[in-house]
Amino acid sequence: MPAVIELNQISKKFGKFEALKDVSFTLNQGEVMGFIGPNGAGKSTTIRILLGMLKKTSGEATIFGEDVWHEDTKIHQRIAYVPGDVYLWPNLTGGEIIDLLLRLNNQERNQKTAELIDLFQLDPKKKARSYSKGNRQKVALIAALSQEADLYIFDEPTSGLDPLNEKTFQNEVMKLKAAGKSILLSSHILSEVEKMCDHITIIREGEIIESGDLASMRHLTFLQITVETKESLADLKDFTGVEKISINEDDRKAVLSVNNDQLNLVLAELTKKEIITITTAPPTLEDLFLQYYRKAGESDD
Known part of the structure; x- marks a missing residue:
């Protein structure tokens, strides 16, 4: 054009x-x-x-x-x-x-x-x-x-x-x-x-x-996954592809920020823990924007 x-x-x-x-x-x-x-x-x-x-x-x-x-x-x-x-x-x-x-x-x-x-x-x-x-x-x-x-x-x-x-x-x-x-x-x-x-x-x-x-540009941001499993999710804190994780008190519910390139690996690990419910949200323009504007050492807030 x-x-x-x-x-x-x-x-x-x-x-x-x-x-x-x-x-x-x-x-x-x-x-x-x-x-x-x-x-x-x-x-x-x-x-x-x-x-x-x-x-x-x-x-x-x-x-x-x-x-x-x-x-x-x-x-x-x-x-x-x-x-x-x-x-x-x-x-x-x-x-x-x-x-x-x-x-x-x-x-x-x-x-x-x-x-x-x-x-x-x-x-x-x-x-x-x-x-x-x-x-x-x-x-x-x-x-x-x-x-x-x-x-x-x-x-x-x-x-x-x-x-x-x-x-x-x-x-x-x-x-x-x-x-x-x-x-x-x-x-x-x-x-x-x-x-x-x-x-x-x-x-x-x-x-x-x-x-x-x-x-x-969506590949530059992380996919958000909200999941509940029968087994503990505590060991996912250091799992490859999980950039951020928030786990509730009983360790079976969590919100994860997952690198898109490692999504299959993370889903396979979650399946091993017997998924009860799972929802995913695609990265938004706001996610992308904040990623670029977040300076070193700044919190997500």
Whole structure:
């Protein structure tokens, strides 16, 4: 598939501080990429470079094959963008702002706009000065999702939204995905990224530390097994493949973190102890994320 976004060894310095260090990733047409990392990791800086709001120090960045700094006006005609902190004109109503944002991109209010206003439960007649953070976010989301764009960039888009509206946003992204649109989603809500994204890029302290689809990265995490057996499980504490184990007082119930490569070996040992009940949980994006961000000597908490 043709590349929509290409970043090649992007760096960004603010004085002596290097905010981004050789950041590289590609978003292809029709894909949804999750861009995750904690506050200060470099997500918003990367997105601002893509939007032509910040000039990179070095490297190459293109959208639709065009340089993001020199051709930003041309690129913006095909992009819809929602930031994490939305600031609106206080004396305009929500509806007026939606219309203005659409007109700025040579588009008009349509049936989709009305549907989104209803889905997000926004009162478009209220002045923006009276809106909460969540309602300001809704205005930007409605304007962006109403547009016919080739690339949608969302930077912490559900910040301030309640769970019902988060679900509405997720449903709309899945519709865009089904329509073959390209989406870059920066989010701190790992379950949100896990549900919607084809690919995941993890950034830490300005550097990309992992990138790929979730299925290919699951091998880097441990499978959780909850088991009850007729015989004691105490000797599993030092068993090959068991990375962590929590055993109850009678030694016959335990929760194990098991290395996927050693799963068959561990299951064979558990079978010898006569399994009464057993459940397994696949590694989640949160497990992967925490593994990368856990520093030496830190506890799981």
